Amino acid sequence: MGRIVGIDLGTTTSAISYLKNGKPEIISNLEGKxxxxxxxxxxKFGNIIVGELAKRVVGEKIEEVKRIMGTNRKITLGNKEFTSEEISAEILKKLKNDAEEYLGEEIYEAVITVPAMFTSAQKSATIKAGEMAGFKVERIISEPTAAAMAYGLENMDKNQKILVYDFGGGTFDVSILDLDEGILDVxxxxxxxHLGGKNIDELLGKYILSELKRNDLTLRDIKIDVEEMKKDYSVLHVAELNIPSHKVIFDMERKRFEELISPLVEKSIKCIYDALSQAKLVVEDIGVVLLVGGTTRIPLIKNKLKELFGNKVKSFADPQEVVVLGAGVQAGIKSFEISSEEGLIVTDICNYSLGIGCVGVHQGMMMAGVYSVIIPKHSSLPSSKSEIYSTCSDNQTNVHIEVYQGEGQLVMENVLLAEFDIDGIPENKAGSEEIKITFGYSLNDILEVEAEIISTGNKKKIIIEMNDNNNMATKTNYKNSPYYSDYKMIIDMAEEKIKKVSEVNKIKISSILDEMKMNLMEENQEKLQKLDAALTDLLFEV
Structure with missing residues (x-):
């Protein structure tokens, strides 16, 4: 069994970390960065190159692949076509190889971060890329949550609302978390x-080209120089674009730069108010604002946030490193290098509604194909909710259940996750037989869907691993695992204990219990033994 690492797979830069003496540490690549x-x-020999050397290539290269993760789009490089997962896997392979060279040992598993607003398909593509690179990927966490974990590890004694403002190279996220007794609640x-530093580069580049009035120049010609000019505005009031090869010299004041990018910054500020509204909070409720991502070095952004939150705004030594440090903390928790007693517990929310298709009323008409939400968007995880439905035709003995994710009113507007049938409904008049549908969604992105015929008690359950390679493929029940009998007693004890303990301890128990069920399905005996020990200790503690 090798080491578990944390990875920030970013749009513009990526990084890898591991836990050293209880603290996350970034591993430099072979170039020393x-x-x-x-x-x-x-x-020119047809070999794939990654990183700084690839960036220097004058010809064809692939950048910002993260923006098309989860799509079917193919990318041509050289004479070959690649998927976004395959290109991302090349980046991850370099991180893995460089880290193994540094550590002198095999890396077995990775915790990979993703934007908070990534869909299940995008998360699934990220996991697939990780596995193509040779990692086992059981856990992914959102980038703002990872940043909050890096902060929370050093501030375990605090009780405060944290706002993470994450303006990266290709994506923008804002998350609000509640830190309380070592629990981070999203x-x-x-x-x-599709809002990031690259949009600022493009805006600045297009403006410069319009001012230069040069038909022989393209954005690609000045791309790297524009990036450097943008960075200069973090410390200079006047920045210069100087490209001797194209005989270009152009300077511009920071004030004009800020006027150009102001609409993008305002777009990010609107997201802050959206998040505050969702959390039912006001600006004054926030205890600390964490600036994450290289774009937050821009003075306009810092000043806007200080206007809103005053001295609550906290800058890290390097805002581009915070996310990977948090991923390293999660890797340490997964490897039991950070114990459940002293480590952080993270709860999350459901970013998209989950439900089933049914016959219902839409725009005043009774029709099939209506989307019935069971777990609404923004529900706290873990979550378990039920709804009762009835048969819609006489003598109906079977119900076909389709599970969807999305916000549309009709099933055709949403994403189909899985489908199954439950048989054995007693023949009766339409509406006389009831079927109870229960959704249980865990912190590990596992959705359990159970259908129960109320009159007979007959049940059928499926498990959907939302981040599965096959994009939410249905899994068998963990109770079918050959190891289930070995752990049944501790699982039963934990499920009974959950009903009697505080909310804080309920979350702690659920977190380990969910992971145990997942590893039963994966038949990972070594991991199950560690989880058994951790759960036993926790049950005795509470």
Missing amino acids: RLTDSVVAVD MATAGDN
């Missing part, structure tokens, strides 16, 4: 998967 450029290219998330 803590951050690896998320760029993939092919050299209260709300908002953001834009």
Whole structure:
């Protein structure tokens, strides 16, 4: 069994960390840099190169692949076509190989971060990329949550509302979390998967080209120089673009730069108010604001946030490193290097509604294909909710259940996750037989769906692993695992104890219990033994 690491797979840069003496530490790549450029290219011999060397390539290269994760779009590089997962896997392979070279040992598993607003398909694509690179990927966490974990590890004694403002290279997220007794509770998330530093680069580049009035220049020609000019505005009041190869010299005041990017910054501020509204909070309720992502170095952004939150705004030494440090903390928790007693427990929320298709009323008409939500968007996780439905035709003995994710009113507007049938309904008049549908959604992104015929007690359950490679493929019940009998007693004890303990302890027990059920399905005996010991200790403690 090798080491577990944390990875920030970013739009512009990526990084890898591990736990050393109880603290997360970033592993430098073979070039001696803590951050690896998320760029993939092919050299003149047809070899794939990744990182700083790829960024220097004048010809064809792939950047910002994160923005198309979870889509079917193919990317041409050299003479080959690649999926977004395959390109991302090349970046992850470099991180893995460089880290193994540094540590002198095999890396077995990774915790990978994703934007808070990533869909299940995007998360699934990220996991697939990780597995293509040779990692086992059981857990992914949102980037703002990872940042809050890095902060929370050093502030376990605090009780405060945390707002994470994460303006990265390709995505923007804002999350509000409640830190209380070592538990990080995600209260709300908002953001834009197509708002990032790259949008600022593009805006600045287009403006410069319009001012230069040069038909022989393209955005690609000045791309790297524009990025450097943007960075200069973090310390200079006047920045210069100087490209001798194209005989270009252009300078501009920071004030004009801020006027250009102000609409994008205002867009991010609107997301703050959206998140506050979701969490039913006001600005004054926030205890600390964490600035995450390289784009937060821009003075305009810092000043806007200080206007809102005053001295509650906290800048890290390097805002681009915070997320990977938090991923390293989660890796330490997973590997039991950080114990459940002293470690952080993270709760989350459901970013998209979950429900089933049924016959119902839509726009005043009774019709099939109506979407009935069972777990609403923004519900706290873990969550368990039930709804009761009835048969819609005489002598109906079977119900076909389709499980969906999304916010549309009709099933056709949402994403189909899984489908199954339950038989054995007693023949009766339409509406006389009732079927209870229960959804249980865990912190590990596992959705259990159970259908029960109320009159007979007959039940059928499926388990959907939301981040599965097959994009939410149905799994068998954990009770079918060959190891289930070995752990049945401790599972039963834990499920009974959950009913009698405080909310804080309920979350702690649920977190380990969910992971145990997942590893029963994976038949991971070594991990099950560690989880058994951790759960036993926790049950005696509470």
